[in-house]
Amino acid sequence: MTGLVLKLGPRERVLINGAVIENGERRTRLAVMTPHAHILRLRDAIHPEEVTTPVRRVCYIAQLVLSGDAEPGAAKLQLLRGIEQLSQVLTDPDSRALLAQATVGVVEGNPYQALKALRGLLPREERLMAAHRA
Numbered sequence: 846m847t848g849l850v851l852k853l854g855p856r857e858r859v860l861i862n863g864a865v866i867e868n869g870e871r872r873t874r875l876a877v878m879t880p881h882a883h884i885l886r887l888r889d890a891i892h893p894e895e896v897t898t899p900v901r902r903v904c905y906i907a908q909l910v911l912s913g914d915a916e917p918g919a920a921k922l923q924l925l926r927g928i929e930q931l932s933q934v935l936t937d938p939d940s941r942a943l944l945a946q947a948t949v950g951v952v953e954g955n956p957y958q959a960l961k962a963l964r965g966l967l968p969r970e971e972r973l974m975a976a977h978r979a
Contacts, residue, residue: 848876848877848878848879848880849876849877849882849884850874850875850876850877851874851875851876851877851884851886852872852873852874853868853872853873853874853875854868854872855868855869855870855871855872856868856869856870857886857887857888858886858887858888859884859885859886859887860883860884860885860886860887860890860911860912861877861882861883861884862882862883862884862913863883863912863913865887881954881955883910883911883912883913883956883957884911884957885908885911885912889964890908890912891904891905891908893905898970898974899927899930899931899934899970900931900963900966900967900970901967901970902927903924903927903928903931903947903963904960904963904964904967906920906923906924906927907920907924907947907950907951907956907959907960907963908960910924910956911956911957911960917954917956920956921951921954924947924951924959925948925951925952928944928947928948928951928963931944931966932944935966935969935970937969939969940966940969943962943963943965943966944962944966946958946959946961946962947959947962947963950962
């Protein structure tokens with residue numbers, strides 16, 4: 846089987862190409878066979894009021910592309926600018942690798958890949974923010 850496999854818990858919601866789909870009472874496994882389908886687990890979604898940090902802001906832009914709320918061409922430039930700004934602050938090798946993956950995702954028109962890589966930066970950003978507050 847090829848494609849993306851979604852494993853959904855009971856009552857879990859997912860956004861697929863702009864449609865909210867809710868799972869039933871049991872765990873389910875779905876195979877999404879359409880390439881480049883826009884899919885977002887709603888439990889992983891960043892809500893507008895949570896866009897309070899630089900990494901979250903860039904993640905949110907990628908999320909808007911996935912949800913169909915942003916035009917991919919216009920968002921591409923914003924994403925690349927945001928990734929460039931993050932790369933000037935997050936200079937460790939792990940962060941650089943994630944930023945490179947995000948860049949590839951943006952350039953290749955794969956917002957899911959970009960979002961996945963950018964979400965990997967959230968724990969690092971949280972640690973940096975906590976250290977700065979202390």
